[in-house]
Amino acid sequence: GAMSVDSITDLSDNASELLEALQLSHPHELDPRRSRGKKKQLSLNPITWQVPRIVDRCCTHLETHGLQTVGIFRVGSSKKRVQQLREEFDQGLDVFLDEHQSVHDVAALLKEFLRDMPDSLIPRELYGAFLSTASLEGQAQLDTLQLLLFLLPPCHSDTLLRLLRFLARVARHAESSCDPEGRQIPGNKMTVSNLATVFGPNILQKEKPGEKDAGALNFEDSAAIILVLQRLIEHHHSLFMVSPEMQCDVLRRLFQTDPDVIEYLLRRK
Numbered sequence: 001g002a003m004s005v006d007s008i009t010d011l012s013d014n015a016s017e018l019l020e021a022l023q024l025s026h027p028h029e030l031d032p033r034r035s036r037g038k039k040k041q042l043s044l045n046p047i048t049w050q051v052p053r054i055v056d057r058c059c060t061h062l063e064t065h066g067l068q069t070v071g072i073f074r075v076g077s078s079k080k081r082v083q084q085l086r087e088e089f090d091q092g093l094d095v096f097l098d099e100h101q102s103v104h105d106v107a108a109l110l111k112e113f114l115r116d117m118p119d120s121l122i123p124r125e126l127y128g129a130f131l132s133t134a135s136l137e138g139q140a141q142l143d144t145l146q147l148l149l150f151l152l153p154p155c156h157s158d159t160l161l162r163l164l165r166f167l168a169r170v171a172r173h174a175e176s177s178c179d180p181e182g183r184q185i186p187g188n189k190m191t192v193s194n195l196a197t198v199f200g201p202n203i204l205q206k207e208k209p210g211e212k213d214a215g216a217l218n219f220e221d222s223a224a225i226i227l228v229l230q231r232l233i234e235h236h237h238s239l240f241m242v243s244p245e246m247q248c249d250v251l252r253r254l255f256q257t258d259p260d261v262i263e264y265l266l267r268r269k
Contacts, residue, residue, distance in 0.1 A: 050155040051162045054089045057097050058110040059166040066103035067173040072188050073198045077108035085109050111202055114163075120205040121160055126151060127206050133231075134224035145231060146239045157240070160203070164236035167195045171233065196229035203229060 066072050082105050088095045089109075097106055114121060122130055126148060133144045149157065174194075176187040190198075204225045232239065242250075254261045 050158045052113075052155075052159060054095075054113055055110065055159055055162060057095065058106050058113075059162060061097035061101065061106050062103060062110070063166060063169060065099055066107065066188075067170060068186055068188060069103045070186055070189055072103060072170065072190055073107045073111065073195070074190075075104050077102065077104040081105045082108045082112065086112065111198070114199070114202040115205075118208070121156055121163070121203045122152070122205075123156065124205060124208075127204055130204060130228055131221060131224045134227045141231065142235055142239065145228070145235075149239055160232075161236060161240050163199075163203075164233055167192075167199065167233050168236060171195055192230050192233050193226070195233065196226045200225040200229040 062072065069075075081102065085095065085097075085101070085105065086109060120127075129148055130145070133141050133148070136144055149160075152160065170188060170190050171192045174187050174189055174191045177185045179185055201222075206221070251262065
């Protein structure tokens with residue numbers, strides 16, 4: 001999340017945080033079809049899409065080959081093949097996942113990566129805050145979740161968005177359907193609720209993997225985790241988009257405290 005070399009050098013910490021929030025307000029950056037080769041960036045974040053290669057490649061592979069796989073994420077995998085893939089990624093090799101890899105192996109690899117991250121995708125210091133949103137309802141719940149998402153470091157935010165976008169796509173293929181010729185296409189049976197049950201404990205972790213009581217959740221926490229992740233999957237696009245009203249409020253504050261920043265943004269735009 002460091003500033004690029006052509007940015008203003010004398011920004012206060014407060015202003016820099018406000019500017020980081022603005023990076024979420026550009027629909028262009030939420031478009032997976034955008035050209036990654038272009039150097040022009042709409043946000044002040046010098047790396048516009050900070051997603052670990054292993055996450056992006058696993059999601060892309062499963063979107064290409066696994067959307068019609070019944071019970072994806074719930075069917076067993078080959079521990080040996082998953083370990084081999086994991087070691088290749090750990091060694092920094094440019095691993096390409098194609099149709100020869102088992103969908104279940106790639107699905108297991110993605111779950112393992114999220115589970116074993118040194119700092120969970122939603123940082124542990126925000127665990128209680130995210131879980132508390134389960135007791136809220138309606139727009140109040142979504143507004144609170146959005147503000148909490150704005151607290152995530154850029155890499156965590158980008159990676160979570162990539163994952164949620166993928167999970168939403170998997171859920172859209174949960175039910176069986178028919179192709180234009182009337183042939184039945186089996187659904188994968190992974191509804192939003194099922195996906196939240198599988199991924200919730202990997203994304204929202206109270207303790208580090210291997211620590212005492214890690215994975216030992218009470219019923220209330222487990223139910224809250226599932227509900228929170230359901231909401232994140234269902235509303236991921238709007239939650240990661242700064243509203244025009246909030247953006248204007250940020251700009252007004254910047255105009256009062258750091259007018260040079262406004263001039264810089266206008267020049268950059």
